[in-house]
Amino acid sequence: MSVRRGGRPVLQVGAHVRFRDRVWQVIAVAGQQVHLAGETGEDETVVAGHLFADPCFTIVGAEMPQAVTQWGLFETAPEEARRKALAWQRHIREVESGLPGGTDSGGVPRAEYDPDRFTLAQREEAKAAELTAIGFGPVSRTTVQRMRLAYRKQGLWGLVDHRTTRRPVPTGRTDERVITAIEEALRCQRGRSKGTVKGLMPLVTQILTDRHGRGTVTVPSQATFYRLVHQLAGPAEHPHRPARTLPSPAGRRAFTPTVALRPGEQVQVDTTRLDVLAVFDDGTTGRPELTIAIDVATRAILAAVLRPAGTKAVDAALLLAEMAVPHPARPTWPNALRLAHTQLPQLQGLMTLDERLQGAAARPVVVPETIVVDRGKIYLSTAFSAACETLGISVQPTPPHAPAAKGIVERTFGTINALLCQHLPGYTGSDVTRRGPDAETEACFSVAQLQDLLDEWLIHYHHRPHEGLRHPTLPKKALTPNQMWAALIAVAGHVPLPLSGSDYLELLPVRWQAITERGIRIDHRTYDHDVLIPYRGQPSPVTARGGKWEVHTNPHDARQVWIRLPDGHLTEIPWIHRDHIHEPFNSATWQHIKTITARHGDRDTHEADLADALDQLMRRAQTSTATAGEQRLITRTAPLKTPPPAADHRTPHTPGPQADGWDDDSLDDLDDPPDDPEQADGEEETLDDGDAPVPYTGLGLYDPAQEALNW
Structure with a gap:
């Protein structure tokens, strides 16, 4: 049989599956090995990843996983x-x-x-x-x-009641014959000197008279005519718009120990300030905020993210994606910290799921069943709740003023401070009485450098025996988190279906951007593809965002973005210089390149110079000729964090060179107009950590926050 766990189906002993166009019954699950029995008596042992990857694989009688909620549309x-x-x-x-x-x-x-x-x-x-x-x-x-x-x-x-989200028809109830005449008049004006919209009315009237006879079709009023021309004219043919390109086609409580018996059954998440001072971008020093997620059953730290200050809901939502995908190993890490060199056969079997695991770090990957959080606003926000909903994760707030309810994650913060932070310059101690007199002057690491050190330390942590992890057959031996993970996977009796690439893309941060004649412009980078041709200069059907388009970005790999086109799917749009940059890069590397590269020529030339400088930096790092600062910068870049492009992805369309004499800065402003003066880069976050949770009161429904008071 098959059951649903945490909103996603699982495979367990007794389930019937379709594999290789035949029906099999699962008779045993051992680690990543699934033993199948056929209808005619034969049996076969298959690796779980190979079984799930079969095109015809289904669980007989089980509902398919619920589709990931399109949160970008839901919030509109x-x-x-x-x-x-x-x-x-x-x-x-x-x-x-x-x-x-x-x-x-x-x-x-x-x-x-x-x-x-x-x-x-x-x-x-x-x-x-x-x-x-x-x-x-x-x-x-x-x-x-x-x-x-x-x-x-x-x-x-x-x-959702889709009557409230119905997209307005740009032309309203105007006669289709008038619409056809205006489109024909606009086509006739292509390539000619532009006049006024009012001057276009006689031409439209003449077309209607020639086709349908005098007085048969009523010409709309001047205000309606102006509105129709504004809706139907492309960016290059509107009489009031300058053409840039050629026209395009279309209380205290008793302590209760937390118990979990399988990986991912319960994950505790919390945020605190690290006991070490870091140098922020403005040159000041301060304690960065650390957000971690720890699995209760295995004590595995599934994800850890450092931020200078003010962790937002988008960071917490991205933390979920970090748990569910392989964590890549840095190029400078020893091979012993890679999954491919681990001695645990259960973890080695995971490499058959995805080729990225060959270069992944030796730490677990899981989609949690339940996440226990405190009452911080980022964890009670609609953004974090929506990200958990898409993965079928139950969110359980802890009772107020009860830190023991998530004591495991609180104790883990102490472990990180004791085993890592106290060995770093700028360590502050646990309180002011333990702080040295020169802690501020000792601080020398940036937040990104501390994140790199933390990521490498976490791999060592998963190979370190933990006194709280014991196996029933070896009660006197303390196991490592990786060993406990492998042991519990073997006895859990089920294998959760892995997270798909499309689910990962839906969890990426969202920003709303315009599609210009040159493509999508983000931080001096141009993203373009032939699929954008019908939408250049056109407003998005999502009127709630002022006609901007929903764009998903990966903060760890800026070589491509994903845009939701009218078909509802996320389409990958590459950077026009992606073929020149063969390694992923993050925003920190890009900002460094912008700082050291002087601007010469127009905008296109400057972008090409930035791409060339980035390529040279990566080549120097690979050939060990980079400076110490450049090497530290490049090793912070998280490689291969996004799913590989589709096999049928077409060659990107690169716009032609820009004419000399244009004001590049003004064009950048036109490409990325900021809606908020405080957002200088034009970014609009759809995940707002200040959103209050949607209450369920008044309907007699179960409320997890109220349930926490009964713990």
Whole structure:
């Protein structure tokens, strides 16, 4: 049989699967080895990664994983529509599993929603009556069934009332014959000197008269005509716009030990200031903020992120993606810290899942079932909750004023300070009485350099015996986190399906950008591709963002971005100089290149000079001719953090050279207009750490924050 754990299906003993166009039954799971028995008596042993990668692989009788919520679109819906969708989500879960929080939330189902006593149709009928009684309006069983199926297919986005997100028709109810005439008049004016919009009206009137007869089609008013021309004219043909390019085609409580029996069952996340001083970008010194996620069952630190100050919800959401994908090893790390050289056969079997694991660090990768957080605003924000929802992760806040509820992560901070920070210059001690008189003058590492040291130390940590990890057959031997991980995977009896590349892209930070005639312009980098031709200079259908387009970026690899086109899918758009840069680079490396490269010529020439300087820096680092500062900078760059491009990805389209005499700075302003004076780079974060959580009060639903008070 197959069950769903944390919103995602799992494979366990007894399940029937389709593999190689045949049906098999799982008879054993040992590490990454899955033993299958065929219908005719034969048996076969398959590596889990090879089994999942089979094109026809399915779990017979199991629901497919729920699609990742398109959060960039969900937040464009009105607030009232989002609240109602979240309320519907709780009701749908209660109909399906008997509990508003889902199967794994615990508790006793209400009598009318007990799956053991009533059929699904009866539970839907009961829910329709309840929703009608509490003020949802007249709700029928058919409506409940329709909403339930929409949630299975589209996730949270399927529960939104799409009447509130309906995209307006640019031309309204204007006669199609008038629209055709205006488009033809615009085509006739291509290549000619531009006049005014008012001067275009006689031409349109003449076209209508020639085709349909005098007075047959009424010409719209002047205001309507101006609006239609503004909507239909391209950037290069609008009478009031300068053409840049040729026209384009279309209280205190008793301490309770935390127990977890399988990897990923419970992960504790928290943020604190590190006990070491760092040199910030402005030259001042201070203690950076450290956010970590630790697995309770194995004490494995799944992710650790350092920020100068003010950790945001987008950082917490990116932390989830860091847990679910392989963590790459730095080029300067010894081979003993790589997954390919580990002595644990269970961890070596993971390398069959993805070729990136050949160069990955020897530390676990997992999609958690439950995340325990405190009541910090970044963890109670809609951004973090939405990222957890897309992965089927349950978020459980701790009771107020109860640090022992997540004592494991609190103790881990002490371990990091004791084993790493006290050996670094600028160590502050645990309090002011332990601080040396010259701690500020000793500080010499930047936040990025401390992150690099922390990443390498974490690999050593996973190979270090932990006194809290014991195996029942070896009670006197302390195991390492990696050894405990391998031991628990072998006895858990299931293998969670791995996170797909598209899911990872949905979790990346989002910014809203315009598509100009040259492509997408971000921080002196131009991203362009032939697929953008029909959308150059055109507004996005998402009117809630002022016509800008939803762009996903990877802060660890700036060689490409992903844009959501009208088909709803994320399309990769490469940097126009990506073929010249064969190694990933992050924003810190790019800012260093911009600092040392003088500007000569126009904008295109300057961008090419930046790309060449970046390539030369990476070549010097590979040939060991780089300076000590450059080597430290380049080893901080996290390689291969994004999924590889699709096989059918076309060659990027590179715009032609810019004419001399143009004002490059003004063009940059046109490409990336900032909506907020405080956002000088034009970036708009869609994940706001200040958002308050959407309450579930007033509907009689399960509230995890209220449940935490009963711990």
